[in-house]
Amino acid sequence: MDPDITTAVKTALMRAGACAVGIAEAGPVDDSAMAQFDRWLASGHEAGMTYMHNHREIRRDPRLLLEGAASVICMAFGYRTGRMRDPGLPHISAYALLPDYHDVIRKLIRESGIGETLGEEHRDWRICIDSAPVMERYWAVRSGTGIRGDNGSVIIPGYGCEVFLAEIVTTKRLRPDTPLDRDCGHCGACRSACPTGALGTERTADCRRCISYLTIEHRGPWESAEQIMAMSTAAGKKTLFGCDRCVTACPHNRKGIPCTGMPDPSDEILALTDDDILTLPPDRLSAKLKGSCLKRAKTDGLRRNALNLGSL
Numbered sequence: 001m002d003p004d005i006t007t008a009v010k011t012a013l014m015r016a017g018a019c020a021v022g023i024a025e026a027g028p029v030d031d032s033a034m035a036q037f038d039r040w041l042a043s044g045h046e047a048g049m050t051y052m053h054n055h056r057e058i059r060r061d062p063r064l065l066l067e068g069a070a071s072v073i074c075m076a077f078g079y080r081t082g083r084m085r086d087p088g089l090p091h092i093s094a095y096a097l098l099p100d101y102h103d104v105i106r107k108l109i110r111e112s113g114i115g116e117t118l119g120e121e122h123r124d125w126r127i128c129i130d131s132a133p134v135m136e137r138y139w140a141v142r143s144g145t146g147i148r149g150d151n152g153s154v155i156i157p158g159y160g161c162e163v164f165l166a167e168i169v170t171t172k173r174l175r176p177d178t179p180l181d182r183d184c185g186h187c188g189a190c191r192s193a194c195p196t197g198a199l200g201t202e203r204t205a206d207c208r209r210c211i212s213y214l215t216i217e218h219r220g221p222w223e224s225a226e227q228i229m230a231m232s233t234a235a236g237k238k239t240l241f242g243c244d245r246c247v248t249a250c251p252h253n254r255k256g257i258p259c260t261g262m263p264d265p266s267d268e269i270l271a272l273t274d275d276d277i278l279t280l281p282p283d284r285l286s287a288k289l290k291g292s293c294l295k296r297a298k299t300d301g302l303r304r305n306a307l308n309l310g311s312l
């Protein structure tokens with residue numbers, strides 16, 4: 001374990017734009033965390049995200065992702081740039097105003113110079129940004145990068161929870177950090193802000209009634225009573241993509257997070273309307289959404305969301 005390498009890696013990633021970096025020794029996820037994950041799946045709260053049942057063993061131990069893995073490097077990148085949509089327009093989650101974070105963060109990490117320290121990508125280290133079955137919030141907490149809030153998000157003390165998380169699994173044995181010994185404060189603002197009562201007692205959400213899930217991941221029409229209830233709320237009828245009201249409401253966000261390294265929100269997405277979604281020819285709509293997180297909902301999903309705004 002080389003303390004100089006640990007410092008070099010952290011410095012490079014902070015320079016690349018991360019607002020927090022923590023390191024954990026690679027190994028099995030605690031039984032209690034796996035049991036909680038299993039309870040969430042067993043309750044059906046993952047809704048249509050059946051892929052969450054896959055690759056349980058890899059999820060349980062990131063060493064199965066990369067031969068010889070010794071450390072997990074966790075990073076948080078702030079995403080609120082200050083440029084927001086006109087509040088009169090349909091709601092789009094703040095993070096989705098930026099170009100797709102998967103590509104942006106991968107590029108920031110690759111250009112940070114850590115390859116000189118960690119070795120060859122794919123053989124000596126692997127980047128995970130929603131792209132591998134990794135318990136990212138668990139590792140963010142275990143590495144001391146942040147704490148888990150009652151809204152389910154990872155809160156970076158002093159900054160807040162409006163962050164993207166990313167991990168690097170590496171064969172390098174780096175000096176691990178200690179988990180932070182504090183909790184979020186349990187003020188209840190996230191729970192009060194949730195329009196559908198989707199937040200559970202174990203810092204998880206019931207996706208069957210979560211507007212974020214229903215407007216991004218859910219495929220097809222909303223049919224169950226819970227889905228229809230959620231999307232008939234005032235918030236549901238104002239939402240084009242995402243939600244995150246439980247994240248925005250958290251008082252830990254007051255100071256804001258430096259958003260270094262992130263590109264500005266796209267002007268096209270800042271101004272996007274439901275009319276654009278419903279009336280633009282497919283090629284022009286596709287051009288507007290190029291490189292955007294909104295593509296995750298697919299054209300049919302965005303049209304469904306836009307049609308739901310009709311009775312505002």
Ligand code: SF4
Nearest residue numbers: 194210211243244246
């Ligand atoms: S994203 Fe919205 S609907 Fe889902 S838990 Fe948070 S506030 Fe509730």
Ligand code: SF4
Nearest residue numbers: 149150184187190250
């Ligand atoms: S809003 Fe309050 S209860 Fe919810 S995560 Fe933030 S500090 Fe915790």
